[in-house]
Amino acid sequence: MTVTATTRGAASSAAWADALLLSFAQAGYIRSEPAILQPAEPFLDLSGEGIRKSLYLTTDASGEDLCLRPDLTIPVARDYLASPEAGKPAGFSYLGPVFRYRGGQPSEFLQAGIESFGRQDRAAADAEMLALALEATAAFGLTDVEIRTGDVALFNALIETLGLYPVWRRRLIKDFNRKVNLTEDIERLTLSGGPGGNEYQGVLAALAGSDRKAALALVTDLMSIAGTTNVGGRTVAEIADRFLEQSTLKAGALPRDAIATIKRFLSIAGEPDEAIAQLRALAEDARLDLSGAIDELERRVGFMAARGIDTSKTRFSTSFGRGLDYYTGFEFELHARGNGTEPLVAGGRYDGLMTQLGSAEPIPAVGFSIWIETLTQHGKPLGGGKA
Structure with missing residues (x-):
């Protein structure tokens, strides 16, 4: 067999990924290997019908829609819920192929990551995810990355305290989760009635x-x-x-004072400590009780610093979101410097997912996914040249 540059690159990626899994195991996250063929319904329900065009679908003899797994978070969560560990604190790591139509890019690609279930110390668990994600990029030779963070729980808390019609609340939260430009949407709907x-x-x-x-x-x-x-x-x-x-x-129509408050909220961005100060000022000026969500953000920032993360180099934005409905709190992405499009690592908190997948009781959950292909493109072996 002829060994090509592509073959060498794939072998290098696999070797790095195996090293990642070893480091995750040492951190207490055991290997999970979900089935490649999965029920399609959870992906369609939780990610929206828009994902259908990206899935590789089939139907079994009973008529159930199946798909090649487009990511590993939902399959790992389903396996956890079906295990004796369901409801108990447990952490899993994974590495394997996922399948998604990407318009000119390979539809099969490697994904690695971590999922942590059942931990009640949410702020500490969030900070641990970010710290482990940074360790993962460092393992690929990337020690200076852009850290982008947000918290959908803050937006949800704001909307809940504004006293809006339930339909308005659902619409605005859906727009936020789906990365719709809220400001434009609000103006359009308000002006048109x-x-x-x-x-x-x-x-x-x-x-x-x-x-x-x-x-x-x-x-x-x-x-x-x-x-x-x-x-x-x-x-x-x-x-x-x-x-x-x-x-x-x-x-x-949406009240004008609510519009002004939402716009001010969505403009808050910068270093986490500065953002926290601006959020507290907004809450005081608008006479809104956002203390619970802001306190949780502040606790998380404290745990991040305790983990050795330089929070002054972390960008927090109230408008940041990952575009998936099941996130409920902390969200983050790591990007290569000067490359603002595809994330190297991305994840966050999704406490609502387990009940949506059938759990009788809510189970805290947080994790992240690593795009091995993207990391390989931007990284370099710690010992030397470009991959």
Whole structure:
């Protein structure tokens, strides 16, 4: 067999990745090896239908939709929930191929990472994830990386304290999680008084002031009369949510003072200590109780410093998010200096995932994924030249 530069690069990546797994094992994270073929439903439910075009799907004899795993977080979490360790503190590491259509790039690529379940000391666990992620990039010869962090729990706390309509809360949180430009969305909806068009004015009028249960009942009745269970691939629940949202937006625009507060919140960025001071000032000026979420951020920053992380070189932004609905708190990405597009490592806290995957009780969870291919491109062996 001819040994090519590509072959040597793949071998080098595998050797580095194996060294990573050894270091993770020494830190107490045991190897997890989930099945490559996974149920498609959890990925579609938790990442949105938008991921469907990136999945490699098939169907088994019973009609269940299956897919080649597009990442390893959900498969590792499912295996943990099916194990005797479910509900107990446990940490896992992984290394293996994942499969995702990426438009001109290889659809099969290596992913490594860590998932930590069941730890109640959330701030300390968050800081440990970031510290281990930095150790991973250092193992690839990258010791000076951009550290970008955020915290979706802060945004959720802000929205909950503003006293908005439930539909507004859901919409804004969804926009934040999906990386929609909130400022533009708020302006568009406020200036237009909500989505335009009058095709469904009768339905919208009937739903004015209704709650989600009533909206679901009405839409279910209407679709039963029409003899259908979905429209354009949307379920009854999704259609009900959409109608309820439009009804609420027609009934009342987002208050101007809420808009100003959200914009001020989303403009906060910089070193963590500076951001914390700005957040406390905002909460005091707007008379909002955000102390719980801000205190948790401050505890996390303290644990990061205790781990040897220079927090002055860490960028915190209230508008930072990773674009996945299941994150519930701390989020972060590590980037190569001067390359702001693809992250080398990314992760965060996702406490809500376990109940969405079937756990009867909430289980704290935090972790990160490493893109071996990207690290190899930007890194270099500690002993010498470019990979």
